[in-house]
Amino acid sequence: MSINKKIFSLAMITLLFDSSLTLANENLPKDNGHAQELIGITEEKKAQTIAELAARYDSAPCMDCHMEVYDAWEKSLHARSIFGPDKVGRTAATLKTTIENGLKEWAFSGVKKPEDVGVKHLMICAKCHLPQLQEAEDSVAQEIVKNVYAFVDDPDNLEAKKALQSLNIGCMVCHNRNAIVHKWTDGTPQKDAVYGTKDDVHMDDKHPFLKQSKIMKESIQCGQCHGLGPNFELENPTQCATLYGSHLFAYIPEGGQATCQECHMEKSKLGHNIQSYRSPEMAKMALDVDVEAKAFQWRDVSTMTPAAQVTVALTNKAGHAIPDG
Amino acid sequence: MGRGPYEKSGLLRDTSIPPHKTIKEEFSIPVYTEKQKDGKTVRDIIANDFTIDVELWYLPYGRKDDSGNAQKWFTTSKAMRIEEGGK
Incomplete structure (x- = not known):
């Protein structure tokens, strides 16, 4: 290849690259202010320690x-x-x-x-x-x-x-990294913003913006980890938490309306001390327990059988199956 | 919810209580000892007055002797009486 052809090829590549950047930028949401991140130009170097x-x-x-x-x-x-x-x-x-x-x-x-x-x-x-x-x-x-x-x-x-x-x-896992689920719709989280319930300024040099997260008060925010069940996106799926699945497919269809945050943060009055089975507050909110017991002598012809019968009724008041994670 | 996420990736059996549901557990507690006398089965009452303690535990790893993990959620006691001679 001649020198001229090489220069031409390089020019074409540069031109195509520039034009693809322009197209990518044009397709981005205009107000998210983080176009470069979306196209990976300023992707942060991975942590090494x-x-x-x-x-x-x-x-x-x-x-x-x-x-x-x-x-x-x-x-x-x-x-x-x-x-x-x-x-x-x-x-x-x-x-x-x-x-x-x-x-x-x-x-x-x-x-x-x-x-x-x-x-x-x-x-x-x-x-x-x-x-x-x-x-x-x-x-x-x-x-x-x-x-x-x-x-x-x-x-x-x-x-x-x-x-x-x-x-x-x-803080920044929920209020930044995981604050947006639908990234094709809403963009990826801005690195310099803290996500909450409204857009505003945030008095912090590193995170000077407050941005509204559409899911901060919704169960899906928690469901990202307290999830649906087997994680089929992994090469070797695992199963731990299935709470969000139970919430979506059992609690809500049966008329449940509370979100994870409403019970675990607001009604419990625990705020960001989000607790589950280790918390007496959450245990009381989760289950009603009713115990009835009766003692008697059971006669079977001449055989006497002294016994007690205990009935324990457990009513699940939580927004998901119990137990789970 | 299964033991060991590394062991399986699907529900094999679910013993959890579904949301909104009430489940009832029945416990029949014999209050006697049994022996054979003259070829017959004889039952002796252990006590006419006794107490039944009911405890509800949350055992994430299946054991009560698991400090910091096992949680006692509920406890109650019921005083029981079986009249002498019957009832």
Whole structure:
């Protein structure tokens, strides 16, 4: 190829590239202010360490203005979604079990030892426990695994505990990352905005915009993690939470009207301390229990049978099946 | 809801209570010991007065001795009496 032809080809490629950018930009929603993100030009570099990923989703800066909300959130399991309940660390233990009893035993998982675990493997749990892991390199998955084993094998390992507790479902997971479900309709979340119930300014240098999320008060917001059931989008589907499915297909058709937020945040008065079965408030709201008991002597000809009959009636008042997750 | 998301990916059996529904559990509690005497079965009442304790537990991992996970949701006691000689 001659030099002239090469230059022409390069020019054509540049021209086509520019024109495709123009077309892509023209098709974008005009008011979302994040066209570049949608076409992937300014896609953020993936986090390489736990510290880096934790910093990106750090809720601490929100505390200055939203102290009450932060304090409530800090008591919730969302604040320790990879570690689990404070003194128990059950989620970390379950992660190890998943690797040992699941990934390592599956012939085609590609995991023969913990060191083989990458982001795609951890996503079977992180899909809900740490969805932002999708924005991290395999090195972060490796670091999580290393700390999981370190903590489970030695619960006094405070360094491992601290590393795992730094990862959570913080403010920006719900109020940014997961604030928009239908991205072809509404665009992807703006990195510089906090999503809530209205458009406004937000007094924060890093997030100077407040944007309205159409789903912030709807059950689908929670349903993204407390979901429908098997996650068929994964290479190896998993099943944990089926609450949103139960809510959609059993509670609503039978006349239920409350959203997840109405019961778990408003009626419970727990706010961002979103709780479930460990909370006495939620337990009272979830079930009515009625107990009737009668004692008697049953006579069968000459045989006497002293006995008691107990009837326990349980009425599910929740917006989903009980138990579930 | 099944044990171990890594073990299966579909509902095999669902023992949860559906929303809006009431379920009833019946418990028949014998209050006697049984022995054989002169070729016959004889039942002796354990106590005429006794208490029945009802507890409702939420056991995410199937065990009560699971501090921090197992939750006692409800408890009540019922005083019972079986009159001597019958009733």
